[in-house]
Each structure stands twice: as C-alpha cells, then as structure tokens.
Amino acid sequence: MPELPSPRTRRTQEARTALSDRRLLEAAVVLLCDGGLSAATLAAIGERAGYSRGLVTHRFGTKAGLLGHLHDQVVADWIARVQQAVGDSVGVVALLRVIDALHGFIEEAPDEMRVMYQLRYASIDPGAEFRANVANAHKAQRRDVQRWIERGQQVGAIDETHDAVLAAELFCATVDGLIYRWLVNPGLPVRELHALLKRQTLDLFSRSSPAC
Amino acid sequence: MPELPSPRTRRTQEARTALSDRRLLEAAVVLLCDGGLSAATLAAIGERAGYSRGLVTHRFGTKAGLLGHLHDQVVADWIARVQQAVGDSVGVVALLRVIDALHGFIEEAPDEMRVMYQLRYASIDPGAEFRANVANAHKAQRRDVQRWIERGQQVGAIDETHDAVLAAELFCATVDGLIYRWLVNPGLPVRELHALLKRQTLDLFSRSSPAC
DNA sequence: ATTTACTTGTTGGCAACAAGCAACTTATAC
DNA sequence: GTATAAGTTGCTTGTTGCCAACAAGTAAAT
Structure with a gap:
C-alpha cells in the first residue's frame, strides 16, 4: 500500500488513536501532578495534549x-x-x-x-x-x-x-x-x-x- | 435585661450564630459521610441545616x-x-x-x-x-x-x-x-x-x- | 463512500460574589 | 423606664463564570 502524499505524516487510524491516547494520558499526569484533580479539567487535559477540549470526553466517556x-x-x-x-x-x-x-x-x-x-x-x-x-x-x-x-x-x-x-x-x-x-x-x-x-x-x- | 415577647423565641445574636453554625457543621458531617465531598455542596449543606443555600458562603467565605x-x-x-x-x-x-x-x-x-x-x-x-x-x-x-x-x-x-x-x-x-x-x-x-x-x-x- | 478521529455548540450544576431584606441591638427622646 | 429611631449583624436571593457532559457537526483515514 502506497505511503503517499498527505499534508504531513499520514498515519493509520490505529496509530492516530494510540498517539492521542498517549498524549492525553501524559497531559493528565502532568496536570494532576502539579495542580491536583481540581486543576486537571477535561479542557485543560485536551488542550495541553495538543487537541481540543472535547477529545477526552469523546475518548473516555x-x-x-x-x-x-x-x-x-x-x-x-x-x-x-x-x-x-x-x-x-x-x-x-x-x-x-x-x-x-x-x-x-x-x-x-x-x-x-x-x-x-x-x-x-x-x-x-x-x-x-x-x-x-x-x-x-x-x-x-x-x-x-x-x-x-x-x-x-x-x-x-x-x-x-x-x-x-x-x-x-x-x-x-x-x-x-x-x-x-x-x-x-x-x-x-x-x-x-x-x-x-x-x-x-x-x-x-x-x-x-x-x-x- | 427583660426577656421579652417577640413572635417566637427571641434569641441573642450570639446564640443565633452559634445555633446556625452548629447546624451547618452537623449538616456538613452528615452529607460528607454519606455522599462524600462531591455530595456536600454548599446549597445542600445550607438547606439540610434548615437555612438557605447561601448561608455557608456568607459565614465561612x-x-x-x-x-x-x-x-x-x-x-x-x-x-x-x-x-x-x-x-x-x-x-x-x-x-x-x-x-x-x-x-x-x-x-x-x-x-x-x-x-x-x-x-x-x-x-x-x-x-x-x-x-x-x-x-x-x-x-x-x-x-x-x-x-x-x-x-x-x-x-x-x-x-x-x-x-x-x-x-x-x-x-x-x-x-x-x-x-x-x-x-x-x-x-x-x-x-x-x-x-x-x-x-x-x-x-x-x-x-x-x-x-x- | 463510509467509517473513524476529532471539534464546536450547548445545557445544567456548582462555587462565589453582590445586593438586598429581616432580625436583633444600641442610642436618643420622652 | 419605655418607645422609637438609627445602626449593626444574620440571612436570602439574583447573578456570573467555570466545569462536565452531551449532541451535532467537520475533517481525516479506509
């Protein structure tokens, strides 16, 4: 299967979710560590991970x-x-x-x-x-x-x-x-x-x- | 000093706050015990104590x-x-x-x-x-x-x-x-x-x- | 084309603040 | 001494901003 053009890196869906998953969890760890549960809002986690405020909810319910x-x-x-x-x-x-x-x-x-x-x-x-x-x-x-x-x-x-x-x-x-x-x-x-x-x-x- | 009429029990201010204070704290204990911090909302505490939703904030900031x-x-x-x-x-x-x-x-x-x-x-x-x-x-x-x-x-x-x-x-x-x-x-x-x-x-x- | 990843719009509940009403206390006048 | 007015304190209601959760959409991969 051709590894073809695409604006930037073209990723498989699986890799895409794996990546965002990892980033979200890492962001959560950081926020939890320096601000506790109260600072680890869903919006903050999503945005810190480089995504939107809504992704966490979409992914984890x-x-x-x-x-x-x-x-x-x-x-x-x-x-x-x-x-x-x-x-x-x-x-x-x-x-x-x-x-x-x-x-x-x-x-x-x-x-x-x-x-x-x-x-x-x-x-x-x-x-x-x-x-x-x-x-x-x-x-x-x-x-x-x-x-x-x-x-x-x-x-x-x-x-x-x-x-x-x-x-x-x-x-x-x-x-x-x-x-x-x-x-x-x-x-x-x-x-x-x-x-x-x-x-x-x-x-x-x-x-x-x-x-x- | 005359302990005089008044619609119902006339209380000194001090006694009034002491009473509401006690009731608020008791209500907080009950709510904390059976629902945890998340269930112990300020409104719930105030109302359970028999007052308004706003009293806790007024009293304790x-x-x-x-x-x-x-x-x-x-x-x-x-x-x-x-x-x-x-x-x-x-x-x-x-x-x-x-x-x-x-x-x-x-x-x-x-x-x-x-x-x-x-x-x-x-x-x-x-x-x-x-x-x-x-x-x-x-x-x-x-x-x-x-x-x-x-x-x-x-x-x-x-x-x-x-x-x-x-x-x-x-x-x-x-x-x-x-x-x-x-x-x-x-x-x-x-x-x-x-x-x-x-x-x-x-x-x-x-x-x-x-x-x- | 269709499924899958992600985003944006919106709602209801919460803490916090602000402005006002009611209960009590003190001061002044009779 | 009692009555009433002025002032203080206890409490309530209106409102704001933030948050989780959901719903409906757009973009990216298959």
Whole structure:
C-alpha cells in the first residue's frame, strides 16, 4: 500500500488513536501532578495534549473514565515492577523486596506514584466513579502480600502463629500511609523511612514467635 | 435585661450564630459521610441545616473555609481524646493507649473519624485550600508521638538506639494507612487490626535493641 | 463512500460574589 | 423606664463564570 502524499505524516487510524491516547494520558499526569484533580479539567487535559477540549470526553466517556483508565495503567506498571523485584522469593525476603521496589518507584517515577496514590485517596469519595478500579488494586495488593507471608510460613521462614491476612493488611496499610505522608510532605526522609520499615519488617517476621 | 415577647423565641445574636453554625457543621458531617465531598455542596449543606443555600458562603467565605473549620473542630476533639487516654504515660504505654483511643474513636464517633480523614486525604490535592489545616494537625500528631518515644527513652523504657523522629513518622503513617483502608473498606476487621498493631508496637519498642 | 478521529455548540450544576431584606441591638427622646 | 429611631449583624436571593457532559457537526483515514 502506497505511503503517499498527505499534508504531513499520514498515519493509520490505529496509530492516530494510540498517539492521542498517549498524549492525553501524559497531559493528565502532568496536570494532576502539579495542580491536583481540581486543576486537571477535561479542557485543560485536551488542550495541553495538543487537541481540543472535547477529545477526552469523546475518548473516555467521562472524567471518571479517564481517571480509572489512567489508574489502571499506572497500577499495571507498578505491579509488574513489584513482581520483577520479588521474583520467586517468599516470606520476609519478598516483603523486603517490595519495600525496595516501592522506594525505587518513588525515586524513578515519582509522577506515576503521585498519580496512583492521588487517585487512590480521591476514591474515598463515594462520588468517585473509579472507586472500583482502586478497590481491585487494593485487593490484589493485599492478596499478594498475604501469599508471600503464607508461603514463608510453609517453608518455615515465618512463624505459623502470625495471622497472614491481618499481617498483610497491616503491612499494606503502613505502605499506603507512608506514601500518603510523602505526598503531603515532599520533604519526608523517604529513604530512611523505608530503611526503618525494612528493619521493622525483618524484626517482626523473623522472630521465632509474634509478640504475645 | 427583660426577656421579652417577640413572635417566637427571641434569641441573642450570639446564640443565633452559634445555633446556625452548629447546624451547618452537623449538616456538613452528615452529607460528607454519606455522599462524600462531591455530595456536600454548599446549597445542600445550607438547606439540610434548615437555612438557605447561601448561608455557608456568607459565614465561612468559601467551601474550603467551611471544611477547614470543620476539620479543626474534629481534630481538636480527637486530640483531647488522645491526651486524656495517654495521660502522663510515656513510651510504649503511651503508644498503646493512642491505639486504644483510635479504636475507641472509630467505634464511638465513626462519623467524625470519617470526616477527619476524608478531609485529610482530600487535602492531597494542591487545589484544596484547607491544606494548611491538615498539615498542622499532622505536625502536631507526629510531634506528640515523638515526645512519648523520647520520654520513654529518657526513663529507660525504650532503647536509645531508636530514632524517635523516624519511628514517630512511621507509627503515624501506619495509623493513617489503617484508617484509610477502613474508610475504603468498612468491613475491615478493625478490632483485630488494632490488636495486632498493639502487639507489634509492643514488640518493636520493648526489645532491648531495634533490629539491625 | 463510509467509517473513524476529532471539534464546536450547548445545557445544567456548582462555587462565589453582590445586593438586598429581616432580625436583633444600641442610642436618643420622652 | 419605655418607645422609637438609627445602626449593626444574620440571612436570602439574583447573578456570573467555570466545569462536565452531551449532541451535532467537520475533517481525516479506509
């Protein structure tokens, strides 16, 4: 098929949407990061991406549609990263690697992190229609942590008396809380806090039995 | 001064504003709890309180003004509660009592708790003009925890090698994260998680030295 | 030519402001 | 001391501008 004239670059439809999609999401990330949800208006996103104010709505239906999509994309990235960091390890080792991945993500892709957690916390509002997206991410995260703990118990690395479900929930809560506090206070000593969290995690799970 | 006739109850101006103030804030709490920030429109708050759509603006200037005020009021309540629970205790004991107070607050005044943390998390948005209110609460909370740890170290109840600042920050983060997860998932086993948090706290701080 | 990508016109709901009305308070005159 | 006028404060209604959402159109690809 002839790659023929046309004012400028002639693109396939598929490529066209892929491009605008990417640009829209990138624009959303930028706006979310420096102005929050309130500054990320549909018009601003569309125009910043180099299109019209109406494209976002046309593409994603609603603002919640866009945010849900963006959330899921970032989460997928995050999950992939965690899985790579954890590999086949289980027990405390797995948890320590999650903490490392977390710190790495904050350092290397702070914008994505910000967006992921901004959306996560915004989903508290019952009016946030992308709540379901966040809830799924939550569940997946806790389930993974729970499994690493249980496998650790199976291989004898973690004491049986730990309640894997509760411990996983509390671990996830600490992580979420830490990132919340980082979002609100960018000056937070993230590195040191992650180091401390690692020590505490190691300490808690590698004792012969949980405190009584 | 004669308490005299007048169509119905004649009120002093002061009492009048106190009443409407209280009603407005109560209405805001209700609306925030069952519909979130998006449902708590200024018109809805005013009308639910039995006044006009315009009163909130007149009284508090902006929506952020109202939310900041509400936040501070709830936080004051929460702080008073914590201080009463902690009393003169220091070290791990103080921390355990904070956790008890937290659980008590969730059980006895879940609405206030919801509002406090809804606002806290909403303040992540740079567009939220009540950020300063939240930031102050944060700081105060962390400072208190830090002091309890330091006092515990002074009396020898907590090992000197703990970094009080970092430990306090991480403790607060865990608490914040826990409440976040409770907000999003009301079915969370709050009681058990608090019990676990107490055990872990005890365990971490009552060992002769922090993990290395 | 027809489908697909994108744009522009429009509506309803919201926060915020401004101007006015009503309730209360103080001051002055009797 | 009581009555009434002047002033202040509490509250309401009218209006503006911004936003998400939708509808109807134009331009680009197949």
